[in-house]
Structure formats: C-alpha cells, structure tokens
Amino acid sequence: MKSAYQSIKEACYEANMQLPQLGLVLFTFGNASVADRSAGVFAIKPSGVPYAMLKPEDIVIVDFEAVVVEGNKRPSSDTKTHAVLYKYWENVGGIVHTHSTYATAWAQTQLDIPILGTTHADHLTVDVPCAPPMDDAMIKGNYEHETGFQIMTDFKRRNYSYEEVEMILVGNHAPFTWGKSVEKAVYNSAVLEEVARMAYLSVTIRPDVPRLKDALIQKHYQRKHGTDAYYGQ
Amino acid sequence: MKSAYQSIKEACYEANMQLPQLGLVLFTFGNASVADRSAGVFAIKPSGVPYAMLKPEDIVIVDFEAVVVEGNKRPSSDTKTHAVLYKYWENVGGIVHTHSTYATAWAQTQLDIPILGTTHADHLTVDVPCAPPMDDAMIKGNYEHETGFQIMTDFKRRNYSYEEVEMILVGNHAPFTWGKSVEKAVYNSAVLEEVARMAYLSVTIRPDVPRLKDALIQKHYQRKHGTDAYYGQ
Amino acid sequence: MKSAYQSIKEACYEANMQLPQLGLVLFTFGNASVADRSAGVFAIKPSGVPYAMLKPEDIVIVDFEAVVVEGNKRPSSDTKTHAVLYKYWENVGGIVHTHSTYATAWAQTQLDIPILGTTHADHLTVDVPCAPPMDDAMIKGNYEHETGFQIMTDFKRRNYSYEEVEMILVGNHAPFTWGKSVEKAVYNSAVLEEVARMAYLSVTIRPDVPRLKDALIQKHYQRKHGTDAYYGQ
Amino acid sequence: MKSAYQSIKEACYEANMQLPQLGLVLFTFGNASVADRSAGVFAIKPSGVPYAMLKPEDIVIVDFEAVVVEGNKRPSSDTKTHAVLYKYWENVGGIVHTHSTYATAWAQTQLDIPILGTTHADHLTVDVPCAPPMDDAMIKGNYEHETGFQIMTDFKRRNYSYEEVEMILVGNHAPFTWGKSVEKAVYNSAVLEEVARMAYLSVTIRPDVPRLKDALIQKHYQRKHGTDAYYGQ
Numbered sequence: 001m002k003s004a005y006q007s008i009k010e011a012c013y014e015a016n017m018q019l020p021q022l023g024l025v026l027f028t029f030g031n032a033s034v035a036d037r038s039a040g041v042f043a044i045k046p047s048g049v050p051y052a053m054l055k056p057e058d059i060v061i062v063d064f065e066a067v068v069v070e071g072n073k074r075p076s077s078d079t080k081t082h083a084v085l086y087k088y089w090e091n092v093g094g095i096v097h098t099h100s101t102y103a104t105a106w107a108q109t110q111l112d113i114p115i116l117g118t119t120h121a122d123h124l125t126v127d128v129p130c131a132p133p134m135d136d137a138m139i140k141g142n143y144e145h146e147t148g149f150q151i152m153t154d155f156k157r158r159n160y161s162y163e164e165v166e167m168i169l170v171g172n173h174a175p176f177t178w179g180k181s182v183e184k185a186v187y188n189s190a191v192l193e194e195v196a197r198m199a200y201l202s203v204t205i206r207p208d209v210p211r212l213k214d215a216l217i218q219k220h221y222q223r224k225h226g227t228d229a230y231y232g233q
Numbered sequence: 234m235k236s237a238y239q240s241i242k243e244a245c246y247e248a249n250m251q252l253p254q255l256g257l258v259l260f261t262f263g264n265a266s267v268a269d270r271s272a273g274v275f276a277i278k279p280s281g282v283p284y285a286m287l288k289p290e291d292i293v294i295v296d297f298e299a300v301v302v303e304g305n306k307r308p309s310s311d312t313k314t315h316a317v318l319y320k321y322w323e324n325v326g327g328i329v330h331t332h333s334t335y336a337t338a339w340a341q342t343q344l345d346i347p348i349l350g351t352t353h354a355d356h357l358t359v360d361v362p363c364a365p366p367m368d369d370a371m372i373k374g375n376y377e378h379e380t381g382f383q384i385m386t387d388f389k390r391r392n393y394s395y396e397e398v399e400m401i402l403v404g405n406h407a408p409f410t411w412g413k414s415v416e417k418a419v420y421n422s423a424v425l426e427e428v429a430r431m432a433y434l435s436v437t438i439r440p441d442v443p444r445l446k447d448a449l450i451q452k453h454y455q456r457k458h459g460t461d462a463y464y465g466q
Numbered sequence: 467m468k469s470a471y472q473s474i475k476e477a478c479y480e481a482n483m484q485l486p487q488l489g490l491v492l493f494t495f496g497n498a499s500v501a502d503r504s505a506g507v508f509a510i511k512p513s514g515v516p517y518a519m520l521k522p523e524d525i526v527i528v529d530f531e532a533v534v535v536e537g538n539k540r541p542s543s544d545t546k547t548h549a550v551l552y553k554y555w556e557n558v559g560g561i562v563h564t565h566s567t568y569a570t571a572w573a574q575t576q577l578d579i580p581i582l583g584t585t586h587a588d589h590l591t592v593d594v595p596c597a598p599p600m601d602d603a604m605i606k607g608n609y610e611h612e613t614g615f616q617i618m619t620d621f622k623r624r625n626y627s628y629e630e631v632e633m634i635l636v637g638n639h640a641p642f643t644w645g646k647s648v649e650k651a652v653y654n655s656a657v658l659e660e661v662a663r664m665a666y667l668s669v670t671i672r673p674d675v676p677r678l679k680d681a682l683i684q685k686h687y688q689r690k691h692g693t694d695a696y697y698g699q
Numbered sequence: 700m701k702s703a704y705q706s707i708k709e710a711c712y713e714a715n716m717q718l719p720q721l722g723l724v725l726f727t728f729g730n731a732s733v734a735d736r737s738a739g740v741f742a743i744k745p746s747g748v749p750y751a752m753l754k755p756e757d758i759v760i761v762d763f764e765a766v767v768v769e770g771n772k773r774p775s776s777d778t779k780t781h782a783v784l785y786k787y788w789e790n791v792g793g794i795v796h797t798h799s800t801y802a803t804a805w806a807q808t809q810l811d812i813p814i815l816g817t818t819h820a821d822h823l824t825v826d827v828p829c830a831p832p833m834d835d836a837m838i839k840g841n842y843e844h845e846t847g848f849q850i851m852t853d854f855k856r857r858n859y860s861y862e863e864v865e866m867i868l869v870g871n872h873a874p875f876t877w878g879k880s881v882e883k884a885v886y887n888s889a890v891l892e893e894v895a896r897m898a899y900l901s902v903t904i905r906p907d908v909p910r911l912k913d914a915l916i917q918k919h920y921q922r923k924h925g926t927d928a929y930y931g932q
Binding site: 492493495512513514515539540543565567568570571572573574575576577599602605606609638639640666669670 | 815816817818886889890893896897898899900901903904905908909911912914915918922923929930931932
C-alpha cells in the first residue's frame with residue numbers, strides 16, 4: 001500500500017540525490033526536506049544514511065513539532081531546525097542544509113558574504129547573512145531547535161524577509177537555504193556555494209574590494225524578481 | 234518547414250551547449266549568440282532555459298535592434314548587449330557571455346587582469362580590460378543596451394581594437410567575449426577563464442609580480458597571429 | 467588454493483582502490499592496510515604499484531614487526547610505520563596514508579589544522595595535530611619505523627587518545643589516518659582532506675579567525691560519538 | 700606501408716593523449732615528444748591540432764636540428780626547444796611541455812618552487828628551478844631555439860644534472876619536463892603540477908614556511924632513487 005506521503009517522499013529523495021551531484025555534500029554531510037502544508041508534515045532524509053544507499057522509502061515523515069509520523073528510520077539530526085523554520089515561516093516549501101566547501105568556510109569566519117557582483121544581486125540584494133554562534137546555554141540545551149530560532153532571530157534583527165532572502169550561514173557551522181519549493185532550495189544551495197567561491201576569490205585578490213553599488217543591486221534583482229521582471233520565460 | 238535561420242540556430246545551440254561542458258556556466262548563467270550578417274540578424278539563447286533542457290528550436294532570432302524576428306521564446310535578458318556589439322562591431326560573428334568563476338571574481342574587483350605570462354600573450358597583448366561600472370542613470374535606464382555601449386566606450390578610451398582584443402570584463406558583472414565565429418568566442422571564454430585563474434594564483438603568491446616584458450608579449454602574439462605566424466596548420 | 471588471509475587481502479584491495487576514487491591519491495602516493503588481530507598480521511599495498519594495475523593478489527601480508535608473511539611483491543615503503551601503529555595501538559583495524567593535497571599542504575607548514583567549525587567537531591574535538599619533523603638521527607636511521615614512534619610520541623605529548631583522534635599530519639610529510647576498520651580509516655582520510663580545505667579557505671579569508679567555542683565542539687562531537695549520540699541509525 | 704618511425708609515432712600519440720586526461724592541458728596548450736636515438740630523430744605533436752582530433756598518423760618526425768623528416772603537418776611551434784634539449788642532453792628519451800595551471804602560475808612569478816615536503820623530495824632534492832626570462836635579443840631572434848639554451852644555461856649556472864632534475868619552469872612562460880622515456884616525462888609533468896599546487900597552498904597559509912630540512916630531502920630521494928632504493932618492485 002502506498003504511503004499518503006508518497007509524493008513528498010519522492011520529491012525529498014530526488015532533492016537529496018541532487019546534492020552530491022551538484023558537488024555540495026561529502027558522505028552524509030547534508031539533508032533536504034519537503035513540506036506538505038495541507039497535511040502539516042514534511043519529508044526529510046534519514047540520519048547518517050550515505051547518498052549512494054538512500055532509497056525513497058527511507059525518507060522519514062515528521063510534523064512541525066519534529067515528531068515522526070511515518071518511517072522506519074531515525075530522521076536527520078537537523079530535523080528540529082527544519083521543523084522550526086517550517087512552523088514559523090509559513091510559505092517555505094523546502095529546506096536544504098549542506099556543508100558545501102566555500103559557504104562553510106565563510107561560516108567558519110563568522111563573516112557575512114559581501115555582495116560584490118551581479119551574480120549575487122541576481123539572487124538577493126544584501127550580503128549573505130551569517131548568524132552569530134549561539135550562547136552556551138542554547139548550545140547545551142535543545143540545540144537543533146535553538147538553531148532554528150537563531151536563524152529567525154538573525155532575520156528579525158536585520159529586518160530581512162525569508163521570502164526575499166532565502167539563505168543564511170549559521171556561524172561556525174554551515175549554510176541553510178530554503179524556498180517555496182525544494183527545487184528552489186536546492187538551487188539556492190548551489191548558487192550560494194558559487195557566490196561564496198567568487199567572493200572568496202575577490203577578497204583574496206583585493207582585500208578592500210568595494211561593495212556592489214546600490215543601483216546595480218536593484219537593477220539585477222528587479223529584472224529577475226521585480227514586478228516588471230523580464231528574465232526567464 | 235525549416236527556418237530560414239536553421240544554420241545559425243544550430244550553431245547557436247551547439248555553442249551554448251559547450252559552455253557547461255567547458256565548466257563555464259552554472260544553471261542558466263550564460264549565453265552565446267551567432268550572427269548572420271547577410272540577413273542582419275543573430276541567433277541567441279532563450280532567457281532562463283536550463284542547458285539540460287535547451288533544444289535547437291528554442292533558439293530565438295533577433296535583429297541588430299534586438300527586435301525578435303523568429304521564435305516562440307523570450308530571448309536572453311542580455312540580448313540588447315549582444316545587439317549593440319553586433320551593430321557597431323561589424324566583423325563580430327559570435328558573442329559569449331558567462332559568469333565563469335575566476336573571470337567574474339576579477340570583474341568583481343574592478344581590476345584589469347594583468348598580463349603575466351605567455352598563455353595570456355598567446356591571445357592578447359594587453360591586460361584583459363575591466364570596464365568600470367556604469368553610472369546610476371545608465372543602470373536605471375536601458376541597462377543591457379547601455380552595457381554594450383559601456384564596453385565600446387571602454388575600448389575607445391583605451392584605443393583597443395575589438396578585432397585584436399576579443400574579451401572584456403564588465404566591472405562588478407562578468408565577462409563578454411567575441412570573435413569572427415561563435416566557436417572563437419567560446420574558445421575565448423575558456424581561455425579567459427584559464428588566464429584569470431593563473432593570474433589569480435600568481436598575484437596571491439607574489440602581490441608585486443611584474444608585468445610580462447614587452448618583447449615576450451610581442452613574440453608570443455606575433456607567432457600565433459602576426460603576418461609571419463607559424464603556429465597551427 | 468586460497469590464502470588464509472583472503473578476507474583482509476580483499477578488504478585491503480577495496481580500501482586502496484577507494485583512495486583514487488575519492489581524489490585522495492595521485493599515481494602511487496598512498497596506501498591502505500587492514501589488520502587481522504587474531505592472526506597477528508596485516509595486509510598492505512605493494513610498493514610503487516599504480517592503482518590502475520593493482521590486483522587483490524598483489525596485496526602483501528606482513529606481521530607487526532613488518533616481516534613479510536605472504537606475497538610475491540615488496541610491501542609499501544611505509545610498511546614499518548603501519549606495523550608500529552598496529553603493534554602499540556591494539557584497537558586499530560585499518561590505517562591509511564595519503565598525500566592528499568590540502569592535508570599535505572598543511573603538513574608542509576608544520577602547523578596544526580585549527581578547529582574552526584562543526585564539520586571538524588563532528589569528527590574530533592581538537593586541532594588536527596601536526597607532529598614535528600624528526601631529528602636527523604631518526605631520519606637517517608630506521609626512518610619509517612621512527613615515523614610510527616614520532617606519531618605515538620606526539621600523541622603522548624598532547625595526551626591524545628588514538629581511539630578519539632584518528633588522524634595526524636606528519637610534519638613536512640603527509641597525513642596518516644586510522645580507525646577500528648579500514649573503511650573508517652578511508653573515511654577519515656576523506657574527512658581530513660575536506661576539513662583541511664575548509665580551514666585553508668577560512669584562514670586565507672580571515673587570518674585571525676577564532677577557534678571554535680568549546681560548547682559547540684562538545685555538542686557536535688557528543689551528538690555523533692557520545693553516550694547519548696543521536697546521529698545515524 | 701608502415702613508417703620506419705611507427706613505434707615512436709604511436710608512443711608520442713599516447714603520451715600526448717595522456718596530457719588532457721591528466722588535466723594538464725587546455726585546448727592545444729602542450730606537446731609531448733619521443734626520441735629515437737639510433738635514428739637521430741624524434742616524434743612530436745603537430746602544431747595547433749586539438750587533442751580530440753589528433754591521430755597517430757598526424758605525429759611529425761624531425762631530426763635534432765628540428766628539420767622535418769616525415770609528416771604532412773607542421774610540427775609544434777616549440778619543436779626547436781625540444782630539438783636543442785635532445786641534441787645536448789643525450790640521455791633524454793622524452794620531453795613534455797604544458798601550461799598546467801599551478802606550475803604556470805609559479806612560472807609567471809619568476810620564482811623557484813620551494814621544496815617544502817616529502818612529495819617534492821620523492822622526486823627531486825632541490826627547488827624546482829625557474830629560469831629567468833630571456834633578454835630581448837634572444838626573444839626577438841631564434842626564440843624557441845634560444846628557449847632550449849636558456850634551460851640548459853640555467854642548469855649549468857645552478858650546477859644541476861638533467862638526469863637528476865627532470866623539470867624546469869621557463870620564467871613567464873610554463874614548465875618543461877623530461878625523462879629517459881616519454882612516460883617518465885608525462886609523469887614528471889603531473890608530479891610537478893601537484894607539487895606546485897601544494898607549495899601554492901603552503902605559502903599562502905604561511906608565507907614564511909621553512910624549507911624542508913636536508914636530512915628529509917636526502918632520505919626521501921635516496922629511498923626512491925639512491926643505490927639502496929627500496930621503493931617500488
């Protein structure tokens with residue numbers, strides 16, 4: 001008998017399998033999830049299962065409190081972080097977490113990735129935010145749950161909208177990206193890695209590299225995402 | 234019934250498909266075009282179509298004013314830049330735009346790529362020019378059209394010939410390359426990326442690395458492109 | 467007739483073949499070994515045989531004094547180092563030596579790889595140790611044997627347990643990793659290379675990058691390896 | 700009818716085809732040659748022919764004065780450099796020239812590649828020499844012929860033996876490697892690229908990285924190449 005969640009299980013499986021193909025994960029260092037808003041659940045990768053051995057039926061279904069609803073395996077150790085974001089950010093349809101090399105290296109520096117060019121501005125109008133590491137009590141407490149709040153708190157502090165900025169670095173840890181669909185979240189992870197790589201190269205050529213001027217930021221973002229967008233079909 | 238532009242459509246398709254194979258584009262971040270001078274048109278990639286899904290019949294035909302002549306899809310958002318260059322640079326047969334990693338990182342620094350070795354001098358005798366970012370009025374105006382003029386203005390200011398220097402970085406944006414044929418334009422994009430990468434490595438090993446001496450610049454360029462060239466068959 | 471050591475020969479062959487697949491070795495620059503504790507021997511790659519030509523029957527069996535027990539080929543020139551580690555570290559089941567690019571570059575600097583993020587803390591709670599180069603008498607003496615002692619001496623000096631820290635850089639030389647099984651040792655080599663690469667990027671972005679805070683180190687290590695670990699199946 | 704030089708033509712073809720497979724050449728940026736000492740000739744890649752289109756019958760046979768003996772195509776533009784080295788270095792059986800990325804980046808800096816680790820010492824006991832750029836008269840004269848002399852002059856100045864040191868960077872240009880056989884020359888090109896890459900990483904982590912101590916240099920070189928060598932079968 002088919003699972004009532006067959007559709008998000010398969011979408012979740014496909015999204016997870018894209019991560020190693022895009023060069024974004026080594027071994028088990030990442031996970032993708034897909035929400036079914038009407039059912040109030042999401043599908044997520046099981047913990048510690050290598051991509052080469054992952055099967056669609058291994059995908060775990062959990063609710064927005066991170067309680068397992070269906071599945072024989074333990075869900076990703078990062079499940080609570082996904083759950084918090086789905087619970088409070090109601091238009092998120094998919095979330096991806098990786099330890100992709102350049103984005104993670106920036107996260108280790110605790111620095112935002114500065115907006116230096118149109119490749120970046122095609123996707124967001126601000127530096128890629130890096131949330132500071134949590135205080136010790138949060139780390140020792142409900143860690144993965146707190147990671148979700150750390151992300152949301154950073155967005156509130158900066159007054160960013162999760163619908164406009166679909167990525168963050170968690171300081172000393174690694175990136176999380178999201179989107180209306182999991183396909184967009186996967187895309188955002190790959191874009192973030194490339195933007196992180198280009199910024200790495202630019203700041204090591206020229207440490208005082210200037211930030212992209214505002215007119216270019218607005219132009220590139222608006223032509224792709226604005227009300228008069230003319231990019232794409 | 235076959236299109237009257239079948240030949241340039243296929244050449245354009247082939248050129249675009251080479252870009253991901255050469256590692257020069259991620260997702261949809263690039264486009265190649267091919268001119269038919271006798272017909273006064275060029276073929277260009279449709280906007281936002283992933284390479285994996287691109288088909289020859291998707292290619293759009295536009296004239297040198299960037300008006301669509303044939304095709305069911307919207308042409309690349311960079312079409313006006315291509316159109317301006319074809320209109321004013323009469324011996325250009327193909328143009329390629331990418332966001333290749335190292336070339337784009339240099340563009341983000343707003344620095345020319347210094348000529349440091351014979352790999353560079355085999356292809357051009359000057360630093361790879363980086364045009365400054367446009368002023369705000371140009372950006373807010375007819376942006377992609379102005380990008381073409383920004384490129385041409387930079388060549389005039391430097392007194393460069395587009396037939397000798399077949400590449401430029403648009404500051405804060407990314408590279409454009411061209412050639413008598415689109416095959417040459419694609420080749421130039423790959424060469425530019427490699428030259429950008431080597432220069433990156435050299436300046437990070439030795440920030441005061443000296444520019445290539447003039448005798449070597451002339452020797453390498455002339456043996457490949459001069460009247461007494463003896464490179465190739 | 468089958469060898470009494472067929473099982474570790476095959477495991478050793480498989481482990482060695484993974485090294486080029488994981489991008490950790492060029493030509494013959496690496497070797498993996500597998501111990502059979504009950505028989506008091508280990509299987510190791512023959513010296514100087516390219517991976518493309520390696521066959522399971524080429525694997526050499528030696529005892530913990532590095533004396534050949536079975537095999538037609540000369541064992542790896544690093545055999546004595548493996549033998550010392552197996553002899554004194556009784557729970558080691560497999561050892562891998564590579565010259566993987568980033569780890570070896572750190573070894574050349576004679577610096578420990580600083581713990582900067584959770585990717586590192588998921589695997590060990592301390593900087594990746596770099597043992598100092600040996601003194602000249604040891605180098606001129608029984609070099610590969612002394613390399614094993616140099617590794618153990620460094621662990622004693624730092625008060626590290628080989629069961630908790632399963633990797634080291636030998637200064638000016640290259641990494642060694644180990645584990646309860648050879649699969650774990652191979653895994654550790656790949657993790658080390660990625661950790662070395664991320665640390666390289668972080669320190670070149672920000673030379674004064676801070677060390678990971680202790681609460682995060684403990685949290686990430688314990689959730690994967692502690693008594694209440696909840697990572698994996 | 701088969702060529703009298705069939706054997707070196709095929710060896711030359713195979714060696715050239717390995718260069719792109721090892722990631723050492725882009726487009727036509729490299730060439731390998733193979734000497735037949737008894738016939739006083741060598742086989743070399745034709746000029747400007749892409750590797751994807753190269754066929755064994757395209758290989759050109761020239762003598763040690765660089766005069767074509769057999770072949771329908773023009774030989775590599777670097778043929779005179781190969782010819783000089785074959786003429787004066789009588790035990791060289793194969794030569795390879797590439798513009799591999801890291802080695803060429805070092806050549807652009809005009810710096811020797813410092814010996815920093817055992818990966819380097821396994822192959823040579825000195826820094827990889829970088830010959831200075833030639834003076835203008837030599838460049839404007841018989842350039843490729845002079846390049847061969849520049850290499851030999853640098854070896855004489857440093858008192859290096861071409862049989863012990865089988866590689867050089869030509870300042871501002873790119874590497875040349877050689878060996879008793881062309882297989883060894885190809886191997887040396889790949890080793891040089893990896894050594895160049897590791898040294899790049901080490902000097903950018905730690906600009907004052909110390910040179911490898913002499914005892915380690917001698918130990919690693921001698922165990923592979925000395926009279927009591929015990930590396931390999």
